[in-house]
Amino acid sequence: MKRIKDISRRDFIKNSTFITGAATGAGLFVGKNPELEAATSTDETSTKRTTALAQCPYCGVGCGTVIVSENGKIVSMRPDKDHPTNYGLQCIKGLTAAEPIYVDRMEGDAYVRKDVWAEWNKPGHGNMEYISKTKNAFGDELFDRVPYKVASDMVAHKVAHFAKKYGGNSIALYGSGQLTMEGQYLENLFMKGVLGSNTIEANARMCMTSAVTGYFATLGSDTPPLAYEDLELSDMVMHFGHNARESHPIIYWRIADHKKKTDIPTVIVDPRWTGSSQGYADINPKNHVHVPILNGDISFLNSMAHVLLKDHDDVIDWEFLKAHVTGWKDYIKEVKNNYSPEQVQDRMGSDKVTPKMIRDIAGTFADATRMRLKRSKMDQKGDGHGGVIIMWGIGYNQHIHGQHNVISIINLLTLTGNLAKPGCGPFSMTGQPNAMGERFTGGLTGRLPFNQPLKNAKHRKHMAKHWGVPEKNLIAAMNSDNRGMAIGMMERANKGEIKAMFLVYATHIDLPDQHNLVRPGLMKSFNVVQEIYRHAPNNLFADVIFPAATWGEVDGVYISSERRINICQAGGTPPPGCLPDMDMVIDKGKEIADLLGLDGNKIFPWGKNKHGFYDAEQVFRSIVEASAGSDTDLTGMLEVEKVDGTGLYQQLIDLRGVQWPAPTYSIAKAGGSKRRYMNQEGVWKNRPYGYFRTKDGKVHMKLCKQDYSQREEITKKLMEFGVKKDHYVIDNMDIIKKARDMALTPDLPDEKHRGKKWADIPKDKYPYWLGLGVVYEHFHTAKSNRSPTTRRLVPEQYVEMHPDDAAALGIKDGDQVRLITRRGHYQARAQVGTNSIVRPARNSVPPGYLFSPWNLSVADSADPKKNKWLVNAVSSRVFDPVSGQVDFKKLACRIEKV
Numbered sequence: 001m002k003r004i005k006d007i008s009r010r011d012f013i014k015n016s017t018f019i020t021g022a023a024t025g026a027g028l029f030v031g032k033n034p035e036l037e038a039a040t041s042t043d044e045t046s047t048k049r050t051t052a053l054a055q056c057p058y059c060g061v062g063c064g065t066v067i068v069s070e071n072g073k074i075v076s077m078r079p080d081k082d083h084p085t086n087y088g089l090q091c092i093k094g095l096t097a098a099e100p101i102y103v104d105r106m107e108g109d110a111y112v113r114k115d116v117w118a119e120w121n122k123p124g125h126g127n128m129e130y131i132s133k134t135k136n137a138f139g140d141e142l143f144d145r146v147p148y149k150v151a152s153d154m155v156a157h158k159v160a161h162f163a164k165k166y167g168g169n170s171i172a173l174y175g176s177g178q179l180t181m182e183g184q185y186l187e188n189l190f191m192k193g194v195l196g197s198n199t200i201e202a203n204a205r206m207c208m209t210s211a212v213t214g215y216f217a218t219l220g221s222d223t224p225p226l227a228y229e230d231l232e233l234s235d236m237v238m239h240f241g242h243n244a245r246e247s248h249p250i251i252y253w254r255i256a257d258h259k260k261k262t263d264i265p266t267v268i269v270d271p272r273w274t275g276s277s278q279g280y281a282d283i284n285p286k287n288h289v290h291v292p293i294l295n296g297d298i299s300f301l302n303s304m305a306h307v308l309l310k311d312h313d314d315v316i317d318w319e320f321l322k323a324h325v326t327g328w329k330d331y332i333k334e335v336k337n338n339y340s341p342e343q344v345q346d347r348m349g350s351d352k353v354t355p356k357m358i359r360d361i362a363g364t365f366a367d368a369t370r371m372r373l374k375r376s377k378m379d380q381k382g383d384g385h386g387g388v389i390i391m392w393g394i395g396y397n398q399h400i401h402g403q404h405n406v407i408s409i410i411n412l413l414t415l416t417g418n419l420a421k422p423g424c425g426p427f428s429m430t431g432q433p434n435a436m437g438e439r440f441t442g443g444l445t446g447r448l449p450f451n452q453p454l455k456n457a458k459h460r461k462h463m464a465k466h467w468g469v470p471e472k473n474l475i476a477a478m479n480s481d482n483r484g485m486a487i488g489m490m491e492r493a494n495k496g497e498i499k500a501m502f503l504v505y506a507t508h509i510d511l512p513d514q515h516n517l518v519r520p521g522l523m524k525s526f527n528v529v530q531e532i533y534r535h536a537p538n539n540l541f542a543d544v545i546f547p548a549a550t551w552g553e554v555d556g557v558y559i560s561s562e563r564r565i566n567i568c569q570a571g572g573t574p575p576p577g578c579l580p581d582m583d584m585v586i587d588k589g590k591e592i593a594d595l596l597g598l599d600g601n602k603i604f605p606w607g608k609n610k611h612g613f614y615d616a617e618q619v620f621r622s623i624v625e626a627s628a629g630s631d632t633d634l635t636g637m638l639e640v641e642k643v644d645g646t647g648l649y650q651q652l653i654d655l656r657g658v659q660w661p662a663p664t665y666s667i668a669k670a671g672g673s674k675r676r677y678m679n680q681e682g683v684w685k686n687r688p689y690g691y692f693r694t695k696d697g698k699v700h701m702k703l704c705k706q707d708y709s710q711r712e713e714i715t716k717k718l719m720e721f722g723v724k725k726d727h728y729v730i731d732n733m734d735i736i737k738k739a740r741d742m743a744l745t746p747d748l749p750d751e752k753h754r755g756k757k758w759a760d761i762p763k764d765k766y767p768y769w770l771g772l773g774v775v776y777e778h779f780h781t782a783k784s785n786r787s788p789t790t791r792r793l794v795p796e797q798y799v800e801m802h803p804d805d806a807a808a809l810g811i812k813d814g815d816q817v818r819l820i821t822r823r824g825h826y827q828a829r830a831q832v833g834t835n836s837i838v839r840p841a842r843n844s845v846p847p848g849y850l851f852s853p854w855n856l857s858v859a860d861s862a863d864p865k866k867n868k869w870l871v872n873a874v875s876s877r878v879f880d881p882v883s884g885q886v887d888f889k890k891l892a893c894r895i896e897k898v
C-alpha cells in the first residue's frame with residue numbers, strides 16, 4: 001500500500017504551524033491536505049520524516065490523526081484537520097499516543113516457557129498436552145528464546161492435537177477491539193472456519209455487547225443509526241451512564257459547543273456529578289439536569305413514557321407506531337398502569353430523583369420533540385430534523401440487564417418518533433477504537449461477519465464458500481456451546497474444557513473476578529500470547545509469547561462509533577521480530593489448517609507487501625467482496641474502484657473514511673451512509689429489508705420491567721459467585737435470567753453498617769457501593785499509563801469518596817486505603833471531594849458510593865503479579881444472559897485504612 005509521501009523538516013515545521021490552528025471548521029476540502037502532499041525530503045540531515053494517516057488508537061470516537069515518524073520510528077501525533085470527526089482537535093490521549101509505543105517493548109524471537117520447550121524437545125514431542133508449571137510469573141530465567149517459525153510450528157502442532165482429540169471448541173481466542181478489522185476478520189475465519197470453534201470472544205464483550213443485542217432485538221441490526229453530525233442537529237441530548245467528557249472527549253466538546261450556540265437542554269443520568277455535568281452546567285445551569293439514579297434507568301425511562309403518554313400525547317407518533325412498529329400496545333398498557341413517577345420511586349436509588357424531576361424532564365423531552373415536529377409542520381413523517389438524541393457508553397451497557405437498558409431507550413425514542421430521522425435517535429458510543437470492527441466481522445460467540453448469526457443457513461453457506469472452508473466446520477461451531485460468552489469461556493477454562501487459548505491484542509485484566517475466575521482459568525490452559533510489552537499481565541500466564549507489532553506499525557482499518565471505516569496506515573517500522581497480529585493469525589491458521597487436512601494456502605491466499613508483511617488491503621478487499629448483498633454491504637467501493645480507478649484504501653484516505661453500508665457507486669462515492677433506516681441510506685437496489693432490518697421490517701418494542709420485590713433473596717444467590725468453590729454461572733443461568741428480568745444488581749451493600757468507623761465494621765460486612773470506570777487522561781490499562789505525559793497527570797490509583805463518608809469512616813484525604821469485596825481487594829489513595837490533593841479530583845460521588853478507574857490497574861509495578869491496584873480483583877462475574885456483559889458499577893465493598 002502506498003504510504004503518505006515523505007516531507008522535509010522545513011515543510012514539516014512550516015506546515016505544523018499551519019495545523020496548530022486546531023479546530024478549523026467543517027468547510028475544509030477533505031482530501032486536499034498540502035501538508036500530506038509536500039515534496040520528498042531534500043534535507044541534508046539524515047533524518048527522514050514521514051507521515052501516515054490513522055484513526056486514533058484509543059477511544060471509539062475515532063478521531064483522525066497524523067502519525068509522524070523519523071527514520072521509521074514514530075515520534076509524534078498531530079490531529080488531522082481534514083477529518084470530519086475532529087477537524088483538527090484531539091484530546092490528550094490521542095495527542096500523546098506516540099509516547100508509549102517503545103516503552104518496555106518486546107522484540108526478537110518468541111518466548112517459550114523453559115519447561116514447555118524441554119517437553120516439546122523430548123522424543124515424539126513428549127506429552128503434547130503439557131502446559132507450564134511456572135505460570136503466574138514472568139522473567140528471562142523462565143523462558144527460552146525460540147525463532148518465530150519454530151515456536152509457531154510447535155503451537156500449530158499442539159493446537160491441532162487438542163482440536164483433533166477434544167474438538168475445535170476446546171480452543172479459545174480472546175481478541176480485541178484494538179486489532180485492525182482485517183485481523184479480526186481472519187481470527188473469526190481461523191476459529192470458526194478452520195477449527196470449528198465457537199469460543200471466540202473479545203474485550204468488546206465487556207464494552208458494547210448490550211448495545212449490540214439491544215439493537216438486534218429492536219431494529220434487527222447492530223447499527224448505531226446516526227452520524228456525529230446529527231449531534232449538531234438535535235434539540236436535546238441525554239446521556240445514560242456516560243461521562244462523555246472523560247470517555248469520549250471530542251464528542252462531548254462537539255455537543256457542548258452545540259449547547260453553547262443553541263442552548264439545547266442536556267440531561268445526564270449517572271450516580272456521580274461528573275465533569276460532563278459540570279461542563280454543561282457551566283454553559284447554562286438552567287437547562288442542564290443531573291439525574292443521580294442508581295440502577296433505576298429502566299424504571300426511569302418507562303416512567304418518562306408514562307408521563308409523555310398522559311401529559312404530552314401530541315408527541316406520541318401514532319402513525320409511525322401503527323405502520324412500522326410491533327409490541328407498542330402492550331408497552332403502552334404496561335407503562336400507563338405500572339410506571340408512574342410515583343410508582344418507580346423505590347427504584348431510583350436516590351431521593352433526589354423525585355416525581356417532579358421525572359415530569360419536568362419528560363416535559364423538556366416533549367418540547368424538544370415538538371421542535372422537530374414544528375420544522376416538519378407538525379407532521380411526524382415530515383422531513384424536519386432535530387428532536388432528542390439519547391447517548392450511552394459502556395457503563396450503561398455494563399449491567400446484568402444491559403440489553404434491557406438499551407431496549408428501554410429505543411422504546412422511548414420509538415414511541416415519540418425520535419427515530420430514523422436526522423438529529424434524533426439512539427447513539428451508543430464504543431469504548432475500544434475498533435469494537436465496531438469486532439461487531440462488523442462477527443468475532444464473537446455465535447456470530448458471522450456482516451451482522452449475521454451462525455444459525456443463518458444461507459449466510460453460513462455463503463461465508464463457508466467465500467472463506468474456502470467446509471461448511472461442516474461452521475455447523476460444528478454453531479452447535480458448540482459457549483453459553484456464558486467471555487465469562488463462560490473462563491468458567492469452562494476452570495472446568496478444564498478449554499485446552500488452549502490465544503490472547504491477541506487484549507489483556508485478561510479487563511475481565512472481572514480475577515482471582516477466582518480469570519487467573520485460575522488461565523493456569524489450566526495452554527496459552528499463546530501476542531503482546532507488545534515485556535511486563536504485560538498476559539505474559540504471566542503465557543506458555544508462548546510472540547512479540548507483536550502495534551497500532552501505527554501495521555496497515556488496516558478501524559471503525560468508529562458512527563460506522564465510519566477509517567484508514568490506519570503503518571507510520572513506523574515494528575521493532576525486529578515483531579509481526580502484525582494479522583500475520584501471526586495467517587501463519588498459524590495456514591499450518592493448523594494443513595494439519596487438520598484442509599488446504600491452508602487456499603483458505604489464506606493473501607500475498608505479502610514490500611515490507612514483508614501480509615497485504616492488509618487484499619484482506620480488506622476480500623471482506624468488501626464477501627459483504628455483497630448483506631446489511632453491511634460495501635461493494636459500492638468496488639464500483640468506485642472500477643469506474644474511477646481509485647483503490648479501496650485510497651478511497652478511505654481521500655474521504656477520511658466511509659460509513660457502512662456503502663452498497664452502490666453513488667453511496668460509496670459520497671462517503672457511505674450517514675444514517676440508517678427509512679431509506680436514509682439512499683436508493684439501494686435489492687436492499688435486503690424493509691424500513692428496518694427485522695424480518696417483518698418493523699421496530700420491535702418490548703417492555704422491560706424492573707421489580708425489586710424479591711431483590712434481597714435473588715441478589716444473595718448472585719453474591720455466591722466468586723465465593724463458593726466450583727460454583728459456575730453457566731450452570732445456573734436461571735438465576736441470572738431472573739435477576740435480569742427484575743433488573744437487579746450483582747451485589748447489595750449492608751447499608752446499616754454505614755456511618756461506622758472503618759475499624760468497627762465487621763469483616764463480613766460490605767456497606768458501600770463501589771463503581772469502576774474510566775478517567776479522561778488514560779485509556780483502559782495498557783498504553784497510556786506508560787506515557788509520561790498522561791502518567792504525570794494522573795499518576796496513581798485513587799478512589800473517589802464523599803466527604804461525609806470519609807468523616808464517618810475516619811479516613812482523610814490522601815490516605816492509602818484498601819477496598820475489599822467478597823471476591824478480593826485492591827489499594828488506592830482516598831480522593832475526598834473535588835478539593836482533594838489527589839488528582840484528578842473532578843467528580844463528586846453521592847454518599848454511600850465510591851469510584852475507582854480501571855486504567856491504573858497494573859501501573860504500580862513492573863511485575864503485574866505484584867501490583868496492588870488491580871481493581872478487577874473485586875468485581876463480580878455475574879452477567880447479562882443475552883449480552884454477556886457484567887456490571888462493574890454496583891459492587892458492595894468495605895474500606896480499610898492501610
Ligand code: SF4
Binds near residue numbers: 248
Ligand atoms: S482518545 Fe478518543 S477523543 Fe481522544 S483523540 Fe483519541 S479518538 Fe479522539
